[in-house]
Amino acid sequence: xxxxxxxxxxxxxxxxxEYKNRQREIMAEMENQxxxxxxxMVTAQKVLRLAKLSREILKVRIWMKTATFExxxxxxxxxx
Numbered sequence: 263x264x265x266x267x268x269x270x271x272x273x274x275x276x277x278x279x280e281y282k283n284r285q286r287e288i289m290a291e292m293e294n295q296x297x298x299x300x301x302x303m304v305t306a307q308k309v310l311r312l313a314k315l316s317r318e319i320l321k322v323r324i325w326m327k328t329a330t331f332e333x334x335x336x337x338x339x340x341x342x
Contacts, residue, residue, distance in 0.1 A: 269277075
């Protein structure tokens with residue numbers, strides 16, 4: 263850099279290269295973040311589906327226990 267504030271060719275090239283390198287780094291970081299966001303979204307969707315499925319499984323298990331209990335009561339009443 264010159265005393266009058268102007269930039270010489272070497273400084274310009276050096277700073278331009280620094281800028282472009284940093285720009286590439288930032289772009290790569292942004293792409294990685296997008297990929298992570300997409301992976302997190304898929305994970306969240308799977309967790310929600312699992313939560314819904316577990317609710318249905320619980321309902322079925324409760325129904326099965328109730329049915330088993332009712333069968334046992336019936337067998338006791340009938341004397342089987």
